[in-house]
Amino acid sequence: MAKQQQQKLGQPKKRQLFVPIFVGIVAFIAGIGLTLVAGLAMIGHVGFSQNQSRGSLSKITSVYQTIKANYYQPVSSDKLINGAINGMVSSLNDPFSEYLANQDATDLNNTISGSFGGIGTSVKQAGNYVAVDAPVKNTPATKAGLKTDDLIVSIDGKSAKGLTVAKVVAKIRGKIGTKVTLGLRRGSTAFTLTLTRAKIPVKTVTGAIDPTNPTVGNIQITTFSEPTGKELKQTIKSLRQKGAKCFVIDLRGNPGGTLPTALETASMFLKNGQTIMQTQEKAAQPVKYVASKDYDQGFKVKEKTVVLVDGDSASAAEIFASALQQSAHDQVIGTQSYGKGTVQTVSDLGGNSEMKITTAKWLQPDGTWINHKGVTPDQKVKYPDYAYLSTFDTGKTYQLNQSSRAIVAIQKILNALGYTVDQENGVYDQSMQTAVTNFQNDQLKNGVTGLQANGIVDPATGDALVNALTQKISQNDPMYAKAVAVLTQ
Incomplete structure (x- = not known):
C-alpha cells in the first residue's frame, strides 16, 4: 500500500465506518457491533466558496438569531445547533450518515474499542421477552447470579414485554458505575436484581474443533472491532495446536466493524500483493488496498478455508468475505449477504459530539460494487424452513x-x-x-x-x-x- 494511503488511515480522531442496519437473535448486553475505518479531514476543514458562506450559511445564522430573540419560550442554544446539524445530515436521506452527540457518540467509540458499560451477558429473544443467554465470567451478571434462560420481564421498573433484543440491549447498557434494576423470571419464580454497570470487554472471536471432524477448526467472528485481529491470531494458533488443518470462518450475523480490522484480518488469508478491496471517493479513481505485512504483521493462514455468510453479514464482513472469495479463491457458502457498499467518515466536532457521513464507495477486489446486492455465495445454502417460523x-x-x-x-x-x-x-x-x-x-x-x-x-x-x-x-x-x-x- 502506498505511503500516502497509510498516513490517511493513521490520522487521529478521524475514522471511516460501515454501519449496517442489523439486529441479531443473540447480542451482547454491552452493545451491538458496527464497522469502522480511518477517515478524512475534520468537518471544520471543509471549504465553502465566498458566495456560499455569505449566502446560504448566513441564512442559518439569521434563523438561529431570530429564534433566540423572538421565540415565545426560552430555547437552548445547544438544542438549536444540534437541530440544525441534524437537519442538514437528515437531508442527505442516507441511513448511514448521522450526527452523534453525548451518549450516542460515547456508544460509538465504545463499539470501536470493543468494550462497553454493561452487565456482562449475551441475551436472546424468548417469545415476547428477552432472556439471558450466557453470562460472562467475572462480570456483574455472574456475580449477581444471573443464569441462562432467566427472562428479563422489566428494566428499571418498566415492562420489557414486547421489546426486541436491540431495545433491551440499549436500555441495559449505560455509563460505567451506574445501576440498572432488572425484574427477572426463572421458571415460576419472579425476583429483582440491581446491578452496577462495569466495563465489559466483548470477545469478538471464538473457536472450537469440530466434534466430529477433529481437523476442522470452527471460528466465529461476531464483529470487526479493535481487538478482533489479535483474537483471531490467538484463536487460529490455539486451534492449530489442537489439530486443525482447515478452517470455517463464520460471519453470519456479523454487522461489520472497523476497516483497519477488516484489512488486517483479510490480509492474513491472502498472499502479499493480492487485493483486499478498493475504495472510490467522489470524482476520484479507485484506490486498491492489498495484503501486506503492514496489515497482518507477517501472520499468514495457508490452510484451506471456507467462509459462511447470510443476510445479516454486512460491511467489513462483506469486505472479508469478498477478499477471500475473489483473491484467495476460498469458497463462500450461505445466503446473499446484506449489501452495504459505502464508507462513512467520523469527524470529531468537539464537546463529545461527532458526525459520520458517507464519503466513499468500497468495491470488491474485481471492482464490483455490492451496494444493495450483497456478496453472492459460491454455494447457496438456506436455513431450514422452520428457522423462519413466526413466534x-x-x-x-x-x-x-x-x-x-x-x-x-x-x-x-x-x-x-x-x-x-x-x-x-x-x-x-x-x-x-x-x-x-x-x-x-x-x-x-x-x-x-x-x-x-x-x-x-x-x-x-x-x-x-x-x-x-x-x-x-x-x-x-x-x-x-x-x-x-x-x-x-
Whole structure:
C-alpha cells in the first residue's frame, strides 16, 4: 500500500465506518457491533466558496438569531445547533450518515474499542421477552447470579414485554458505575436484581474443533472491532495446536466493524500483493488496498478455508468475505449477504459530539460494487424452513377449543419440533392438546422447571417452545454442514 494511503488511515480522531442496519437473535448486553475505518479531514476543514458562506450559511445564522430573540419560550442554544446539524445530515436521506452527540457518540467509540458499560451477558429473544443467554465470567451478571434462560420481564421498573433484543440491549447498557434494576423470571419464580454497570470487554472471536471432524477448526467472528485481529491470531494458533488443518470462518450475523480490522484480518488469508478491496471517493479513481505485512504483521493462514455468510453479514464482513472469495479463491457458502457498499467518515466536532457521513464507495477486489446486492455465495445454502417460523405472544395462555392466529404459530412450531398436530388451522383441538402434553413431559424429563404436563400453553410452556425451536435451529445447521463437507471432501 502506498505511503500516502497509510498516513490517511493513521490520522487521529478521524475514522471511516460501515454501519449496517442489523439486529441479531443473540447480542451482547454491552452493545451491538458496527464497522469502522480511518477517515478524512475534520468537518471544520471543509471549504465553502465566498458566495456560499455569505449566502446560504448566513441564512442559518439569521434563523438561529431570530429564534433566540423572538421565540415565545426560552430555547437552548445547544438544542438549536444540534437541530440544525441534524437537519442538514437528515437531508442527505442516507441511513448511514448521522450526527452523534453525548451518549450516542460515547456508544460509538465504545463499539470501536470493543468494550462497553454493561452487565456482562449475551441475551436472546424468548417469545415476547428477552432472556439471558450466557453470562460472562467475572462480570456483574455472574456475580449477581444471573443464569441462562432467566427472562428479563422489566428494566428499571418498566415492562420489557414486547421489546426486541436491540431495545433491551440499549436500555441495559449505560455509563460505567451506574445501576440498572432488572425484574427477572426463572421458571415460576419472579425476583429483582440491581446491578452496577462495569466495563465489559466483548470477545469478538471464538473457536472450537469440530466434534466430529477433529481437523476442522470452527471460528466465529461476531464483529470487526479493535481487538478482533489479535483474537483471531490467538484463536487460529490455539486451534492449530489442537489439530486443525482447515478452517470455517463464520460471519453470519456479523454487522461489520472497523476497516483497519477488516484489512488486517483479510490480509492474513491472502498472499502479499493480492487485493483486499478498493475504495472510490467522489470524482476520484479507485484506490486498491492489498495484503501486506503492514496489515497482518507477517501472520499468514495457508490452510484451506471456507467462509459462511447470510443476510445479516454486512460491511467489513462483506469486505472479508469478498477478499477471500475473489483473491484467495476460498469458497463462500450461505445466503446473499446484506449489501452495504459505502464508507462513512467520523469527524470529531468537539464537546463529545461527532458526525459520520458517507464519503466513499468500497468495491470488491474485481471492482464490483455490492451496494444493495450483497456478496453472492459460491454455494447457496438456506436455513431450514422452520428457522423462519413466526413466534407468538408467550405472555398469554392458549388451550383446548380456542382459535387464533397465534395458535397457528404454535402448531407450526410443534410440528417442527416433532410433536405432530393434525392441522395447522389455528384451532386448538385434541391432537394439539396431546402434542403439547407430550412436549411438556419431554421438557420435564430434560430438567426444564416451571412446567405442568396439562396440555395448556401457558407462558412457561410458550417460552419453552420458543427456546426449543431456537435450540433446534442452532443444532441443525446446513450451512455449516456444507462448509465441513467442502473442507473434508
